[in-house]
Amino acid sequence: MYRTHTCGELSMKNTEQDVVLCGWVQKSRDLGGMTFVDLRDRYGLTQLVFNMDTNIGLCEKARKLGREFVIQVKGKVRERSNKNLKMPTGEIEIDVCELNILNRSEIPPFTIEEDTDGGEELRMKYRYLDLRRNSVKKAIILRHQVAQEVRKYMDSIGFIEVETPVLVNSTPEGARDFVVPSRMQPGTFYALPQSPQTLKQLLMVAGFDKYFQIVKCFRDEDLRADRQPEFSQIDCEMSFVERNDILETFEGLTKCLFKQVRGIEFSEPFIKMPYHEAMEFYGSDKPDLRFGMKFNDLTELVKGHSFAVFDSSEYVCGICAEGCSEYTRKQLDDLTEFVRRPQIGAKGMVYLRYNTDGSLKSSVDKFYTPEELKKWAESANARPGDLILILSGDKKKTLSALSELRLEMGNRLGLRKKDTFVPLWVVDFPLLEWDEEAKRFFAMHHPFTSPNPEDMQLMQTDPGKVRANAYDLVINGVEIGGGSIRIHDAEVQQLMFKVLGFTEEEAVKQFGFLMNAFKFGAPPHGGIAFGFDRLVAMFGGQDSIRDFIAFPKNNSGRDVMLDTPSQISQKQLDELHIKVESKK
């Protein structure tokens, strides 16, 4: 062993001890008679002292150390005269008597500090240096801690982690698969799993009862910001359960993680909100409930007063921003500009000030009497001092635009607090989505999602109205995970395929091996999957998942450090019996 202690553990308890430390030179200050070096390792920083008076040679050697040199020092722990109580080791320093340079370092391309001067691309190319930065290192360690806690908890309640294969079969539905050519069987391919969905259902058929896995999944999609071609999920499945059994189990996991990782305890059950309510009151299937600002449908109230914009709108809806009645013209213009952005898509915004003196002022004053405006304010539960913001138009688009405006107001009013967490189950998703182009229903989740038992009779008569036995966990407006009770009954499954417009032949071709397995005693079962990268980023208080992945890919799916994907040799191509075609 090269050391007796790490750079994070020495304190006043250790004074006068002889120690050996190893690490990287964080920085070095030369104060004439003394040279101070901050030595860094995974565990912390420790100050080293070299004294010109007592050992000139050693001190001169220390002065030549460059940033990020790897060194080993021997010395005595001394109490510092100038203590830094913000650092765990800030009360002591090492009076060094021996210095060994274990490895030199070129000058790093960016500073290894919290506020680095390195841009995203440079940091990714030298990710091994970026990972030395405290925030990135802590993000990766947090990921480890969360994974450990997940496994500990799942094990404690009887779940078994089963590794499912990475080389699986390509499934035609869903996103695009990454494929792997087989050398032994030329012309055939494996696929990398988009999720272990079918395999975990097979494990239920196999009687494993409670399965989980922290597992890599793969999707060959054009990457949006903050999507990765390979990502991890906490994947779970249970047998002999109903919806609430699954919600309780994973609410338990979530509460345990909050407690262990963030020290936050939730004493109340998580809110359960039907999908249609989330859409109606927050315009989103993943509402941020850290603040209220519920939608107020004003459609009936505002129509028939010659204001053409409202009269021609399918839907008129407002939110009440508390205490904002004195917003300036500029602030209101800003918000109008915000909702008009192409990605939000509203045509304009109407406001209604409920002044503190009880008077009302709106941008559409000339169409409505003060009494009428008063009714709007009452309908929106506004009080004097509040501001009502109103959007109108096609219902679906208006809900979505107002949802964005609500979040923006939440940001502006500081209502989306970083350290507040409001978890929420969104339940009763629609089972099917009508595709206008294909003129058929598609499964909103996947074709094995069970209809809500109460809606079973609608399957025949009005399938578009059937609710799925599906659920999402949403925290602070972020979808952490989702799942469903699966269909285990052959007749229901056939009905589902019929509604989806599959012929029996097509169903067999696409899902044959699973349907076959279901012939041999499939138990009632259901499951859930949490996005692990996203979950850890949430615990780390970050929006981007990238720093919670040790070696992430960029938005083109490249690992710029490994410089991959890259060309392979002709010999490799020949062995696989494949040929690269030039792009047409």
Added chain:
Amino acid sequence: MYRTHTCGELSMKNTEQDVVLCGWVQKSRDLGGMTFVDLRDRYGLTQLVFNMDTNIGLCEKARKLGREFVIQVKGKVRERSNKNLKMPTGEIEIDVCELNILNRSEIPPFTIEEDTDGGEELRMKYRYLDLRRNSVKKAIILRHQVAQEVRKYMDSIGFIEVETPVLVNSTPEGARDFVVPSRMQPGTFYALPQSPQTLKQLLMVAGFDKYFQIVKCFRDEDLRADRQPEFSQIDCEMSFVERNDILETFEGLTKCLFKQVRGIEFSEPFIKMPYHEAMEFYGSDKPDLRFGMKFNDLTELVKGHSFAVFDSSEYVCGICAEGCSEYTRKQLDDLTEFVRRPQIGAKGMVYLRYNTDGSLKSSVDKFYTPEELKKWAESANARPGDLILILSGDKKKTLSALSELRLEMGNRLGLRKKDTFVPLWVVDFPLLEWDEEAKRFFAMHHPFTSPNPEDMQLMQTDPGKVRANAYDLVINGVEIGGGSIRIHDAEVQQLMFKVLGFTEEEAVKQFGFLMNAFKFGAPPHGGIAFGFDRLVAMFGGQDSIRDFIAFPKNNSGRDVMLDTPSQISQKQLDELHIKVESKK
């Protein structure tokens, strides 16, 4: 929840309780007035009773249950009149009052029992049924337990599990890579990792200090029996350590696993044996030390007595089989036949009986006096009653053949006990292997393996003699894992490349990104990897790893259940800009 209890937990404590159970019909016995059904789930078996006298309808329904039907029953726990104390639930039974068929089952293609009538291929095709069998289920649960213990232990000693990417770069050295065509960058490929070797070394450069991961690795090799194209390993790396620090750490892990998983405690440190000693005394770099039977070099003793076979042999060596002096002619012929098998390759075998009366009898009596034979026996530490078996020829082949004979004798004498475990560190492997065809040295491990510090001067003068700072953990003749201290010094690395005959250009091309990273302060580091599938199989007392993998591939790399690899659509090929070429 469909049940109040599982099928494995009810006992006399629960008598007269009303319970609801779910599970699969294991078997059913119709005894006229009574029908007994064994209900099975992951946790056990519980006997259900249906009584013709009390409920004819229910009993008749029960009589129609087929094997593997999924049912839910309600009833009362009763004490059994006919107790089965071998089963945890064998003292009770359920007097059923309600029976719901949750799902029917076709007759399974093989019996779901310990001694199934299903062959390997059928079992693999219906793996979800095979996994219902107790031994296979237990193997997968054992795997979960071992993984949990590994993670718990590694976490407790400060290791961080870091997920390394699955989509990496193809490396030209080593085994063949599986590759993944990139759609976004046509003509380029990712590769699946053969191991995270370079990535874990980068994590050391990043200062992570102690890394581990239970990780999937991939090798596109022609499969030998019991090899899988995807396999799991416990992968580890540590910084600022010397060889013994790593051995102690992973000896600690191994001991902890033996204790937690098998209840076996090792109070002594594991044996450390240099590679040359393992070869010299056991003819193998992974000797099974559950028994002795060390090799005795007889070369000097036997030469010069006109026995041409020995006189012309480079090497003559014997093992002493205790208490076997009365082996019959037939038994000796059997052994001769064994060593002559093509895969063993010896030309013949000489024996020497040391009879209980002290007399000696050999198959080569006519060339040697009794006194000379006595010297052989003494040299082999034989005592009256023992049998000495001798092979001769080329040294390398003889060592290898005698190693096989030793193991065979160990088997015949019952010395390789299933419940005895003798772990062993094999150390000081050669750094380099001379390739007669290529007329150059190859790295025995990989080109980043550090030479033994004591042999550093030999690198220039006699590289073939240099020992590596590398080690294997061997248990009962099985290689559980191995690793090495890595080179962290740029000059040593250059020397290594020179000895391997790399030009600087070639070295940069193949290992550039790692060499680049090493310029920025690489700490001294080393690591190890354990074969996880093999380790779990060992704890499970099995030679084959297949049942310890939930969904294994067959010897052609096929998953016969998923029916993969398989063809993909022309659209997929087009999007990837690749074309399948017909086999030439």
